[in-house]
Amino acid sequence: MALEIERKFLLNNDNWRPLVHKSTRIAQGYLNAEPERTVRVRVKGDSGFLTIKGKNDGISRLEFEYPIPVADALDLLKLCPNVLDKTRHLVNIDGHTFEIDEFHGLNDGLIVAEIELESETASYPQPDWLGDEVSGDARYYNSALSEKPFSSW
Template sequence: MGLEIERRFLVRGEGWRQHVGWRAHLEQAYLVGSRDGLTVRVRRSDRAQALQADGEPGGQAWLTLKAPAPGGRDGLVRQEFEYAIPLEDAAALMALAPHRLAKWRHGLELPGGDWVLDVFEGENAPLVLAEVELASAEQPVPLPSWCVHEVTGRPELSNAALAREPLSRWSVERRQSLLAWLGEADVTSDTI
């Protein structure tokens, strides 16, 4: 069984840019996205400037199943099963999916784990979230100053939830509720 141990943070500012090692455009489509955390996702990635031998844009695709881990803590630890699939299969599956999102993923060179940062597009802009994958749930993580609030385990900010109900479709009351939870001194409505 594959386990994903991951913490997530709301990002403010541009300080993260100096740590970027690579970037890729991701399109994600959700075939299943239950509120209890079970998801079946198709992801297509086009690395910036990646070209195939014939000069066409390169890319990769994966089919991923995620589910809560037995005894997992508040979204920190999940079961994850991920399989590479042909791009043609990904396109066919994405056409069947009712919910999708797009974002730019940036690989970050930071200590404390495997860091990535997602800059969401479309109806989820201007949301920016950082994620760090860890070897254990107890592993300490040195946090950069631009990680303004931890959102690990917040189901409404999972990728599956954002595909199902993008931020732009949230009611004013729901946004304000999240801002209140985050602490308005830490973030502004421009962040979410």
Template sequence: MAVEIERKFLVHKDRLVLPEKGKKLIQAYIWSDPEKSLRIRISGEQAFLTIKAGVDILERAEFEYEIPLSDARELLALCDAKIEKTRYFIPFGDHTWEVDVFHDLNNGLIVAEVELNSANDKLVLPDWIAEEVSKDPKYLNVSLIKNPFVEW
């Protein structure tokens, strides 16, 4: 079993300089509840099926499998709502930050995530990092589908 240990932050938009290239992501959920989810994601020309489980938002079991792009497109068509975002990778210190710039109903939201090797990893924050929202479930992608940022 793979375990994802991740922290999530809002950013100071005026301090953040995004790289020139990002990766467009489209994702949706086949099912979800507070303790588990099944996600379909298209990332460029690749597609993935991901299962996440656990009650601790900071540390959850994660199983991810590459699937055919055509299957992912068909599965996305079955979903009621999708999230679209552009992901940028920014190395800083010992980690690479994933900065998601959301589109459509979540336009205006920018979230930075960093994956850790352990919950005790020392983390040096870039100056563009603002408030930590790791434990706030409304910033989970699965929550943003049900309650988009433009409705807050």
């Protein structure tokens, strides 16, 4: 069983930008975005993925991700009503990786940082650029952003 434990934050400033060691453009859409389960297709760089996620239980949920041919992922994205466009920046601090998603298109202006943890009570670095936690705010779920973009709030 794959369990994802993740915290999500808004950002206070751009002090994270000089710390980025890798950036990748991502297109992702949702074949199903029901709260009980989401089925996501993603093109990340030159790779394709199909991901199934269960319902959130706090900051934890089941997650199963499978690589698929990028051509299949591109075709599956055509079945998605809305496709998110974002750049994912990776920042490592004290052995932890922050994934910072900078959204484009209808979600332009939204930047969030996510960190995956070993447990819900695990400690993690809290750099000055890390702002308010929005882990439990469904508006910031990518599946929600594909249906109700940041620009419409």
